Amino acid sequence: MQTSYGLTVPLFFSCVLVLLALAWRVLNWVWFHPKKLEKQLREQGFRGNPYKIFYGDFKEISTMFKEANSKTINLSDNIVPRIIPHIHGILNKYGKKSFLWFGPKPLVLIMDSGLIKEVTQKIQVFQKPKSNPLAKFLATGVVSYEGDKWAKQRKVLNPAFHMEKLKLMLPAFDQSATDMLSKWEDMVSEKGSIEVDVWPNLQTLTSDAISRTAFGSSYEEGKRIFELQREQAEHFLEALRSVYFPGLRFLPTKRNRRMKRIAKEVDDSIREIINTRLKSTRAGERNHDDLLGLLLESNSQEIGKHGNKVGMTIQDVIEECKLFYFAGQETTSVLLVWTMILLSRFPDWQSRAREEVLQIFGSNKPDFDGLNHLKIVTMILNEVLRLYPPLSTLTRKTIEETKLGNLTLPAGVMVTMPIMTIHHDPKIWGEDVQEFKPERFAEGVSNATKGQVVFFPFGWGPRICIGQNFAMLEAKLAMAMILQRFSFELSPSYTHAPRSSITLQPQYGAHLILHKL
Numbered sequence: 001m002q003t004s005y006g007l008t009v010p011l012f013f014s015c016v017l018v019l020l021a022l023a024w025r026v027l028n029w030v031w032f033h034p035k036k037l038e039k040q041l042r043e044q045g046f047r048g049n050p051y052k053i054f055y056g057d058f059k060e061i062s063t064m065f066k067e068a069n070s071k072t073i074n075l076s077d078n079i080v081p082r083i084i085p086h087i088h089g090i091l092n093k094y095g096k097k098s099f100l101w102f103g104p105k106p107l108v109l110i111m112d113s114g115l116i117k118e119v120t121q122k123i124q125v126f127q128k129p130k131s132n133p134l135a136k137f138l139a140t141g142v143v144s145y146e147g148d149k150w151a152k153q154r155k156v157l158n159p160a161f162h163m164e165k166l167k168l169m170l171p172a173f174d175q176s177a178t179d180m181l182s183k184w185e186d187m188v189s190e191k192g193s194i195e196v197d198v199w200p201n202l203q204t205l206t207s208d209a210i211s212r213t214a215f216g217s218s219y220e221e222g223k224r225i226f227e228l229q230r231e232q233a234e235h236f237l238e239a240l241r242s243v244y245f246p247g248l249r250f251l252p253t254k255r256n257r258r259m260k261r262i263a264k265e266v267d268d269s270i271r272e273i274i275n276t277r278l279k280s281t282r283a284g285e286r287n288h289d290d291l292l293g294l295l296l297e298s299n300s301q302e303i304g305k306h307g308n309k310v311g312m313t314i315q316d317v318i319e320e321c322k323l324f325y326f327a328g329q330e331t332t333s334v335l336l337v338w339t340m341i342l343l344s345r346f347p348d349w350q351s352r353a354r355e356e357v358l359q360i361f362g363s364n365k366p367d368f369d370g371l372n373h374l375k376i377v378t379m380i381l382n383e384v385l386r387l388y389p390p391l392s393t394l395t396r397k398t399i400e401e402t403k404l405g406n407l408t409l410p411a412g413v414m415v416t417m418p419i420m421t422i423h424h425d426p427k428i429w430g431e432d433v434q435e436f437k438p439e440r441f442a443e444g445v446s447n448a449t450k451g452q453v454v455f456f457p458f459g460w461g462p463r464i465c466i467g468q469n470f471a472m473l474e475a476k477l478a479m480a481m482i483l484q485r486f487s488f489e490l491s492p493s494y495t496h497a498p499r500s501s502i503t504l505q506p507q508y509g510a511h512l513i514l515h516k517l
């Protein structure tokens, strides 16, 4: 027997069943599941806005960001409401035990130091939330993996970031800083001063440094690869700003085609560098001291110890190289730019830092041991990371129901640990929390934090930033070299507008007046 649609009755009923199942899944996703999670959270004393179907708090959040970014602020203003207005708003409205709706997903705030420690340590249960599928075009790598894959990758990468290996990176950092400083010296007029927006220059510095440290002698190819990665990131951010439908990335739009072409070109170029390296290693040549060389060396040692199962594939190595750029470039340039801005605002600290640098190095090139003895500069960098952490929040999602302190979090909940808010909490840091006071760190980080997880610009737990020593070494060297050659102050055209665009950037640049010393 056939229905009026020309289908047999069993087929007709099967289609109806499939459609009903689909409709149920959609309804469950946009309504029943979020409502169930909301009930579970409210029963435990969490407070937040009532769930609104599909959008949640999405509209309010985007309005808050638009408003926050439309106004500049004064230098002494609290920057938190401008950077994370949604979290600031919900805390003011509902207090510390609260949640927000990111579409149909609740985002629970974790403000307690003990709970932050627990979340960042229980990496099996609290995993990274899935990123936009287009992010795969940029890089995957250790930052996005979970479970065994993460553990394997991290184990192979770790040795490349050990202190004694980082020592080998100094010439690359030095060369990149020298290039920038020579440019500034050429620009300085007869009077010995010039106004410069240092932000793009500092970005170039850290870009060059990562191209050199990642690919060493293949720096020129590395530079080209990272230029393509930068373009790729622009396409990605543009895509994020437009409406996204599932599957959109498969359509042959102009942007998608370009992104695919870039991804292929980048992969092919890195593969070529790797193959050349592997050939020269087989021919008995010495290993290269750059990140790629160290990674290949560590990988072959792992394979030697445990066989192919524990080693990385060539594609894995390619992904890690692509990731170095995103993880290591902008974060470090952001640290440098806020350091220069804050030292411009606080010339007494600038002078103290310069005195220390001149006392240790005179006008010589800073060396590894000397950099490790820079106390004032380290205190300054830590205070900059406290006030202007390059990443404002850490986010995870629960993959199963889990205990957290005396709470029970259902599966499928996102949790966020607002680094920025905790770094600016007067209950932790005192009433002078908004002030730039590097002396807080005079006796080291654990003294300043009384051993609590309240200062975590590089994250915490097993997934703490692998590149933190790399970044600090690069920043110390760059700052030491800048302080040796220039003094600097804010230009009248400087506009204070820190903005979170993945990292914490100066929205209108960093216009400073540089004086040649």
Ligand code: HEM
Residues within 6 Å of the ligand: 142, 143, 144, 154, 323, 324, 327, 328, 329, 331, 332, 335, 389, 390, 391, 394, 395, 456, 457, 458, 459, 460, 462, 463, 464, 465, 466, 467, 468, 470, 471
């Ligand atoms: C001031 C500079 C930097 C800051 C503030 C910073 C911050 C962070 C933070 C907060 C995390 C943890 C993210 C999370 O748990 O969700 C992280 C992870 C990571 N960072 Fe950095 N980072 C910096 C520089 C670097 C550099 C220079 C590199 C490499 C060259 C790097 C490579 C990575 C990698 C690979 C991870 C993932 C680690 C894992 O998941 O096991 N970072 N970073």
